[in-house]
Amino acid sequence: MREQYMRTGEGFLLVFSVTDRGSFEEIxxxxxxxxxxKDRDEFPMILIGNKADLDHQRQVTQEEGQQLARQLKVTYMEASAKIRMNVDQAFHELVRVIRKFQEQECPPSPEPTGKEKDKKGCHCVIF
Incomplete structure (x- = not known):
């Protein structure tokens, strides 16, 4: 079932809990x-360190999260679902990353001139 979601996804939030080293190590x-x-070398993803409000229980530092993000070549953000910190921003950033990826995959074609019609083209829809 998980692979089915992976096949159809346009982008992914890789979420771990900053209070659980095991979840971090699974990323x-x-x-x-x-x-x-996806049979790709890269794909739109963002790394999210959740439960950032629980600083006193932290097992993964912000620097470790940033280091992993650099290694994976993705954006890193910390969030807290409990206090709604960076939750909306994470989804907005993911949409930006997806759109940028799709534009690189299929740049907009120039406007057709005269009787030329470009029947090739990419159509991207984000739900």
């Missing part, structure tokens, strides 16, 4: 699985 595996299922 690399999930990212690799997504790339394998």
């Amino acid at each position: 690399y595996k999930f990212q690799r699985q997504i790339l394998r299922v």
